[in-house]
Amino acid sequence: MTEQLHDRFIPLALELQRSTGFGMLVGILCQRFPDLIEAPWDGWAVTVSPEGVMLGIGRGREGENLSGERNGSFPETVQLDAVIEAMEKEDSSCLAIRCHDRPSAWHQLSRILRGEGEPSDALVGRIYNNSRTDTLWCVARSKGRFSDEQLQVFELMLLSARAAAERLAAGNLERQFRKIYLGSPPSAHTAVFLLHPNGDALPINFQAIRLAEAWWSDDQAFGKVDETALADLKRTLGLAWADPVTSEFRRVDVPLGEGGPKPFMAMPRGNGEILMLHFADSAAICGEEALSAVLTRRQKEIMGWIAEGKTSAEVAIILNISPRTVEKHLEAVFQRLGVENRIAAVRRYLDLKSGLVD
Structure with a gap:
């Protein structure tokens, strides 16, 4: 890569990393890339789903910006699947298409998106796959070929776009969890399960393990959602995707164990897994089990002595640790119990x- 091209690439890559949403990310790819490579081109970002092309954002052939949604189903999108299949066969997320190599697949792709004839050269890369849809970035030239340097820049931009998409997905997961927890009552004990694409359900936290013991037989390592219920669940959660990268929690009923379907808040992830939250009765956890779910063994020992009126210095002598260590454990206890001082911590601990969990 030339020094001049490198100097133009870095700011654009940083701009990709600062993307605050999927639309902004693909808009940067499709509207800013031509200035980077200084070549006549056409570009699109398209999402391919079982129902067709769900979204298209691009730059016009004459240079005007075209930004917006293209909804609807296209019967010809089977040809888009051919492009994806070609990338998978080559074990690559980037595919250079010459007219004499794969004219049929690219011709159909170009015709669907633009209604134009076949380009002279094209590059296709996968920005993101969420197990239900593929989002492809397509770049085409009406005349001439992309140079090796331009192909290298395309691949570097594609890597930057994938990293930005993963960051958006991770940030969305954090926001959704915060939203669901802040919206739940203080008495709710949240059981977290992870549902694998094959229907196996794995308990993730303490409360989920307790429920799994009640719902499943002793010999069951995983819960199991049958194929019919799993297919229904995936169809319902198809609506949970706000865009190809970010999804939201949806209320669903899932038959997981005995006693019929149970209510969950579920959110699909990009790798095909489904996060499922069940808000259990507060009576499901009590006493020492409740403490073990929140505090470590050492923190329980310290709080036991603090509850009896001992000072940090006295607890340090009893446990043969330093007063500073006691104070650090107390800071962690305050955070875990959601309190700000010793009196509140003792009350919460007791x-x-x-078992009087409020």
């Missing part, structure tokens, strides 16, 4: 120990 409530948990007695």
Whole structure:
């Protein structure tokens, strides 16, 4: 890569990393890339789903910006699947298409998106795959060929776009969890399950393990959602995707164990897994189990002595540790119990120990 091209690439890659949403990300790819490579081109970002092309954002052939949604189903999108299949066969997320190599697949792709004839050269790369849809970035030239340097820049931009998409997905997961927890009542004990694409359900946290013991037989390592219920669940959660990268929690009923379907808040992830939250009755956790779900063994020992009126210095002598260590453990206890001082921590500790969880 030439120094001049490198100097133009870095700011654009940083701009991709600062993307605040999927639309902004693909808009940068499709509207800013031509200035980078200084070549006549056409570009699109398209999402391919079982129903067809769901979204298209691009730059016009004459240079005007075309930004917006293209909804609807295209019967010809089977040819888009051919492009994806070609990338998978080559074990690559980037595919250079010459007219004499794969004219049929690219001709159909070009015709669907633009209604134009076959280009002289094209590059296709996968930005993101969420197990239900593929989002492709397509770049085409009406005349001439992309140079090796331009292909290299395309691949570097594609890597930057994938990293930005993963960051958006991770940030969305954090926001959705915060939203669901802040919206739940203080008495709710959230059981977290991870549902694999094959229907196996794995308990993730303490509360989920307790429920799994009640719902499943002793010999079951995983819960199991049958094929019919799993297919229905995936269809329902298809609506949970706000865009190809970010999804939201949806209320669903899932037959997981005995007793019929159970209510969950579920969110699909990009790798095909489904996060499922079940808000259990507060009586499901009490006493020492409640403390073990929140505090470590050492923190329980410290709080036991603090509850009896001991000072940090006295607890340090009893446990043969330093006063500073006691204070650090207390800071962690305050955070885990959601309190700000010792009095509130002792009250919360005693409530948990007695099963009076508020």
